[in-house]
Amino acid sequence: AQSVTQPDIHITVSEGASLELRCNYSYGATPYLFWYVQSPGQGLQLLLKYFSGDTLVQGIKGFEAEFKRSQSSFNLRKPSVHWSDAAEYFCAVGARGNKLVFGAGTILRVKS
Amino acid sequence: DTEVTQTPKHLVMGMTNKKSLKCEQHMGHRAMYWYKQKAKKPPELMFVYSYEKLSINESVPSRFSPECPNSSLLNLHLHALQPEDSALYLCASSRERLANTGELFFGEGSRLTVL
Numbered sequence: 001a002q003s004v005t006q007p008d009i010h011i012t013v014s015e016g017a018s019l020e021l022r023c024n025y026s027y028g029a030t031p032y033l034f035w036y037v038q039s040p041g042q043g044l045q046l047l048l049k050y051f052s053g054d055t056l057v058q059g060i061k062g063f064e065a066e067f068k069r070s071q072s073s074f075n076l077r078k079p080s081v082h083w084s085d086a087a088e089y090f091c092a093v094g095a096r097g098n099k100l101v102f103g104a105g106t107i108l109r110v111k112s
Numbered sequence: 113d114t115e116v117t118q119t120p121k122h123l124v125m126g127m128t129n130k131k132s133l134k135c136e137q138h139m140g141h142r143a144m145y146w147y148k149q150k151a152k153k154p155p156e157l158m159f160v161y162s163y164e165k166l167s168i169n170e171s172v173p174s175r176f177s178p179e180c181p182n183s184s185l186l187n188l189h190l191h192a193l194q195p196e197d198s199a200l201y202l203c204a205s206s207r208e209r210l211a212n213t214g215e216l217f218f219g220e221g222s223r224l225t226v227l
Contacts, residue, residue, distance in 0.1 A: 034215075036216075041220070041221075041223075042220050043116070043202055043204075043218030043219050043220045043221055044155065044202070044204075044216070044218040045218070046215050046216065046217075049215065089156055090155075099157055099160075099168065100157070100216060102154035102155055103154060104153070104154055105152075105153075105154050110130070
């Protein structure tokens, strides 16, 4: 069965510092991978997705993620974090049919 | 227009009440979804409608009853709920099969409290 692990429940970074959020997945075939962001009390917004091809994927708001098949990872990165990036981030894998399996989420706090 | 609109934003109901959550999108999407999200947890899939037909029911209790009257509307009818059903209910849509496009568009959710 498909599963997603986000090992960090909370991460705190200083504004302007770089960010990396970890995601590991378990899936038998080539995965479809996604990162979504959720601000408090809001729905989820897609940051970026990987289907195939270039393993470094660019997304919105300056985020990027790198697919590493050998490590079953799809880590999210941003070179310089802004206070408005404080939110919860969910990694997800596209499963058979119309299912999206989410990781437990990582809450990002940004220190000024 | 890239919005998924959910109403009401907040709902408080007793265990004997009957209420409905509504979701609307005008993006021409043909797949619509209901997710349930408990506090500090990821969204959990409840139902998927594809071309107005129920394609996935994740073993959701019958006190939750989905309905898709047309391609733009998705309802979730609630009856005899339990306090543990209190959660944020998220509606989402996708252009077609998720595996083809990958992107879900989410509404802001309806926060349900069952007393």
